[in-house]
Amino acid sequence: MKKKIAVFTTGWGAEILTQFLSGMRKELENDHADIYLFLSFAAFSDSPERRAGEMNIYNLPDMQDFDGAVIFASGLDFKDTIDDIVDRCRKANVPVIMQGAKRDGISFVGSDNYQAVKDLCAHLREKHEAKKMAFFAGSRDSHDSELRLTAVRDYMREKHCEEDLVEVFYTNWENAAVTRRINEMHEKDGKLPDVIICANDGLAMEACVTLNANGYDVPGDVLVTGFDYLDASKIFDPSIASVDQCFDKMGEAAIHLWRELVKDGTGERVEMVPCQFMPGESCGCHDFRNSDQLRRRMGREAFSLRAKTTYFNRKLDIIDSKILSCLTYLELKESLHQLFTEDHVYEGDSFHLLLEPNFGLSIYDSEIKLNTDHYSKNMEVIYSSENDEIFRGDLFPSRELIPGHKEEGENHLYVFLPLHEGASTYGYLIFRDCLPELEGHYLRQYYNRMCLALEKFRYALTLEHINQRLLDLMGKDPLTNVNNRMAFEDKEKVLQSQINDEKALSFAVAMFDMNNLKQINDSMGHEAGDLYLQRACHLICQVFKHSPVYRIGGDEFVAVLSGEDYDNREMLMRMLDKMMSPYSEQVPLPPEYVSIACGLASFDPETDQTVADVRKRADEAMYKDKAEKKAGK
Secondary structure (H helix, E strand, O other), rough: OOOOOOOEEOOOHHHHHHHHHHHHHOOOOOOOOEEEEEEEEOOOOOOOHHHHHHHHHHHHHOOOOOOOOEEEOOOOHHHHHHHEEEEEEEHHHOEEEEOOOOOOEEEEEEEEEHHHHHHHHHHEEEEEEOOOEEEEOOOOOOHHHHHHHHHHHHHHHHHOHHHHHHEEEOOOHHHHHHHHHHHHHHHHHOOOOOOEEEOHHHHHHHHHHHHHHOOOOOOOHHHHHHHOOOHHHHHHHOOEEEEEOOOOHHHHHHHHHHHHHHHHHHOEEEEEEOOOOOOOOOOOOOOOOOOHHHHHHHHHHHHHHHHHHHHHHHHHHHHHHHHOOOOOOOHHHHHHHHHHHHHHOOOOOOEEEEEOHHHHHHHOOOOOOOOOOOOOEEEEEEEEEEOEEEEEOEEEEEEHHHOOOOOOOOOOOOEEEEEOOEEEEEEEEEEOOOOHHHHHHHHHHHHHHHHHHHHHHHHHHHHHHHHHHHHHHHHEEEOOOOOOOHHHHHHHHHHHHHOOOOOOOOOOOEEEOOOOOHHHHHHHHHHHHHHHHHHHHHHHHHHHOOEEEEEEEEEEEEEEEOHHHHOOOOHHHHOOOOOOOOOOOOOOOOOOOOOOEEEEEEEEOOOOOHHHHHHHHHHHHHHHHHHHHHHHH
């Protein structure tokens, strides 16, 4: 049976992550195994709700179904989340390996950050005579960042110059924090250290940009170094002096450890990969590597990258348009399925979109809440294609993760991305064998746009549903459940617009007034009066079955007759009159007593310019009928 290895991380360090995954895949070439990457883009700056929605993807897999787990902590730096994943793996008796962070009793694969950072410090001090140093760290919970800081401190203690470490600033891996701190340094007194050592290349590049914006030259006024040796930092101007952690070798080492753990089943293993300090232009070493050659190569590739990006953005626009043009949830499902069936060039022949079964229901009922800390037992399949074979079915067990997945065949990498709004889970996406898209942050843009479009769709339909409910409530009389005065005024406007357009119209207005209502209220109470109104209204609706009836006042009703009721209007009025009780003013009135004054007027295009003209004649006829009934005629 094919093995399954779960990897948990975020996509912020996409370049180093893809190197690590490439190493894993290379080492697994002779194994029958797939990698399942559960990927979020959670950040420290996120609200708790958004972070929960992102990281719920880690709750999707049942670890009892896996043969191993790897936590890529160079991207995932949330202690409680890591502890939860480790605990689930232990309960399932699944071997788990940590990368970049250590936990007691957990096997670890890492790079020799410590010695590489000491080499970096020695280079800065001995070659460039840099003395005053600032360290821009990641987070206090990051094993890698703290180890790098320890190496800086140990080097300076060994050189008896601890006081030259003038500042340690924690960025929590946020570039904006670097900008704020450098701006503060500049505004305070303009004095900078000789070198700013950053915990990764992203922070280092941000430091260079901010220093330049404040009028400083790197490396002329201050040296800057990073960590990770990213491609982006190699072509950056100045190219960043950095440390190559050899993440591909770490990926290979993770599989070595996994095999040992599967074989022996016990023990804590550690495997370290050597690192290498790589001087660059940002530390003043302009001749160490040919950065210009790399920049020229990247420039040549920019054309094809632009074409790819143009197609990608066009696809996202089409998805937005499809989702936001749908008026019902059923239409959304059908439209997306058709879209991906007709065009999945970007998504590939294995792509899956699954939504929570309550996603659609929650649109129409605010009491139905979406999951925040787990996925439902079954997911609704919107589109699913594995090896270009479309999955046929509406619901799919979430524990099985991938519709249509087969155990045989070549090894694959599956990437699971969360769909959510805040903490509310919408579902998830699955891409396959997509390392270039992951590294280029295309996957992040894709799922972000999908989340946003689904969120807009859901809110639009929810608002429309609420508005419709309000309109229904506004348009109904609560006592008789027929249309109310506001609804009649809307009907009048429609009829008037048709009159104004000189359309051929055939309609009549029937006016009704309940006789003896005051007597019933005074003698028997308002509850009896309400029952009388309901009986009378029911009688009107029973006769004029094909026409809308409106309650426009306390005891006043109106019906707008068209079609069959219009054709039979005189006969229906006589029928109604026969079904009434004989008029009486004796108290108490009979239990089923109903007496209604009625008036009818038909629209005459030759004389009537407004609906009010027709209604006025019907009103006059009604009052004439009331007087005749009272007179006993």
